[in-house]
């Protein structure tokens with residue numbers, strides 16, 4: 086019988102996102118690889134995260150840096166081999182780390198053999214694996230826009246039809262209403278589950294269902310790209326299908342879906358009745374301004390609008406947006422943001438390098454490579470001071486982030502006051518506090534620019550104070566509290582420095 090008090094591992098976990106091109110290179114081509122990840126697993130154990138999610142490392146022409154997959158069941162030679170992936174999974178598990186891989190179900194690369202076959206003729210047995218349509222009045226079949234600009238349809242001269250791509254023309258959308266596509270993609274899940282991965286981060290999963298009528302987008306929505314609004318009822322049945330598959334494996338395999346819809350009720354619907362995604366990314370915190378009002382609103386709405394049982398997720402950065410430190414403009418606020426992230430109710434996701442306090446790299450126009458303009462947040466991780474920062478080359482695929490001689494893993498490990506140590510202290514605190522990992526969250530009144538909330542689980546309690554203002558703030562406290570971890574040293578538990586944050590524990 087299931088244990089009613091049992092908490093699945095992913096609810097208790099903090100997940101660390103690895104962008105493999107930029108984690109660590111071992112073969113000298115300037116691009117990170119799977120062996121580089123394996124080499125630094127002990128660092129992640131030292132840091133204190135529970136799981137890693139690795140962005141795509143499959144065979145890919147790299148038009149979208151791995152989110153254009155040409156073989157879901159092989160490793161791109163730039164990243165290594167399948168044997169390296171197996172070793173990495175084993176090495177992570179030996180250290181007690183879980184490993185999630187990225188699954189990109191909405192689209193393949195245009196170089197995937199499925200698409201090559203599909204575009205070869207109108208009578209191809211795989212023609213219907215993608216969305217092919219006749220044009221309208223000499224133009225595309227409808228007015229949808231693609232995510233990186235331009236229309237979402239490309240005309241194929243050879244067969245005289247248009248194919249759909251919600252992202253680049255090199256990323257044609259799969260037709261999930263075709264049962265053969267469903268079966269083939271389920272095989273991909275099995276392939277990685279059989280190799281032992283603990284679950285999947287699922288790329289733009291809300292986009293997979295399409296209305297076969299492909300209606301025009303209403304004019305009042307303007308030029309908004311389709312990804313931000315694509316939400317078909319059929320998607321939910323497809324998700325239930327792969328949830329059943331994932332759940333059929335032992336060991337609490339999990340899924341976290343990227344749902345790029347800006348409102349919480351839509352996000353909430355992707356949890357289903359506990360039969361769809363285990364977790365859904367919530368992008369509101371990524372775009373929330375650094376104010377008390379905005380964060381009070383986000384935290385309050387997540388508590389109110391996600392149904393009971395829908396376990397929230399929290400992220401401040403990822404490989405698609407400017408880093409939190411760059412967005413906030415200073416180290417103090419970035420430290421306070423770390424406190425905010427790691428004291429929420431829900432599973433936090435830490436993007437590689439935020440724990441070092443990295444800012445986006447300044448990438449000269451001549452070095453820009455990403456069609457979505459996201460190079461800055463994808464800069465390589467500096468592991469050491471010195472010209473090549475622990476990489477085998479001083480000139481990796483993108484420039485180093487600012488101040489890499491000071492902001493690197495080795496230097497910050499040696500400095501007990503560094504951002505890295507703050508993250509480590511916060512992660513250790515979260516591990517030892519049931520209130521922070523699993524407890525309820527209650528917003529409390531606090532003066533001025535201070536946001537206050539309490540976390541509680543049984544007898545365990547923590548009070549979190551975050552000062553969004555640029556002046557020291559004094560918060561009257563009921564009862565007797567001591568500082569557990571603070572973003573900066575502070576004179577008293579209730580006195581929070583400008584752009585500071587503290588986690589208080591009841592004084593014994």
Ligand code: NOJ
Pocket residue numbers: 149152153189252288289343404405457
């Ligand atoms: C979301 C991914 O995070 C992003 O990097 C990618 O460009 C798109 N999906 C398309 O796969």
